Amino acid sequence: MDTQLLAICILTGIINLIGALAYGARIAGVRTRRIAMSFALFNILILASRLSNGFLGPLVAKRIENAIAAGGDAGLQGDFHLILASASFAVLIGILLVPTGQRWFSTAILKLQESRSVARLLLQSASPSGLRVMWGSLAFPRMRQSGMLARPRQLGWGILIANCLAQAILAVGVFAAIYAGYLNPEYRVTASQLSAVINGLATILLFAFIDPHLSVITDDAVEGKISEAAFRRVIVWISLSRLAGTVLAQALFLPAAQAVAVISNYV
Numbered sequence: 001m002d003t004q005l006l007a008i009c010i011l012t013g014i015i016n017l018i019g020a021l022a023y024g025a026r027i028a029g030v031r032t033r034r035i036a037m038s039f040a041l042f043n044i045l046i047l048a049s050r051l052s053n054g055f056l057g058p059l060v061a062k063r064i065e066n067a068i069a070a071g072g073d074a075g076l077q078g079d080f081h082l083i084l085a086s087a088s089f090a091v092l093i094g095i096l097l098v099p100t101g102q103r104w105f106s107t108a109i110l111k112l113q114e115s116r117s118v119a120r121l122l123l124q125s126a127s128p129s130g131l132r133v134m135w136g137s138l139a140f141p142r143m144r145q146s147g148m149l150a151r152p153r154q155l156g157w158g159i160l161i162a163n164c165l166a167q168a169i170l171a172v173g174v175f176a177a178i179y180a181g182y183l184n185p186e187y188r189v190t191a192s193q194l195s196a197v198i199n200g201l202a203t204i205l206l207f208a209f210i211d212p213h214l215s216v217i218t219d220d221a222v223e224g225k226i227s228e229a230a231f232r233r234v235i236v237w238i239s240l241s242r243l244a245g246t247v248l249a250q251a252l253f254l255p256a257a258q259a260v261a262v263i264s265n266y267v
Contacts, residue, residue: 024235154226176260194260
């Protein structure tokens with residue numbers, strides 16, 4: 001693995017780790033009864049994840065340009081599967097760190113309520129005392145909590161499957177569009193721009209159907225209509241469907257790239 005590929009894998013992992021840990025903000029919001037602030041922190045993390053994608057695209061595109069200039073594929077398809085595997089690994093780590101994220105966000109919400117400034121909160125988090133608090137909050141799921149794997153009745157299979165598909169499309173969208181530029185070099189700029197359409201459809205699916213459903217369950221947890229334990233199970237299952245989506249992306253990658261390569265001829 002060369003340095004460029006390692007950097008792409010690390011950045012992909014960070015993006016997906018942030019997305020997986022962001023679910024901990026919802027649990028923290030239920031626990032602290034500060035839903036608005038928890039959503040604010042959740043949105044900040046999601047925006048950071050989306051912004052990081054902007055840096056990822058040029059790095060991957062440069063790899064394609066180098067391969068085209070060299071006149072060979074240089075194992076490009078295998079590189080993309082490795083990148084997608086790093087996404088799955090990061091989501092798995094994020095799931096294991098959900099208890100840690102929950103503690104971090106609970107502390108952050110209380111600090112934000114005191115300081116009323118996100119900038120001040122970030123500075124406090126980066127201070128030696130803040131880093132000690134974060135280190136002391138490290139926790140992993142306990143074996144006695146095996147009941148967490150029981151699917152909550154509040155979360156239907158339709159939502160889980162939709163989230164899995166949306167996450168798979170988001171995971172593969174940019175990579176498939178850029179690789180399509182290698183399959184169809186004449187229209188590689190057109191192919192790369194189609195990633196915005198792919199990701200846009202997945203984002204609509206997430207924010208129009210999945211996120212409102214999850215928000216209703218969050219409100220039910222705050223109002224006591226469902227237990228906090230049941231809500232944690234909801235987050236675990238949503239996180240697992242995200243992991244399944246990154247795994248599904250492995251199978252979707254090549255067909256999606258081939259489809260984008262063909263479509264770019266007619267746009």
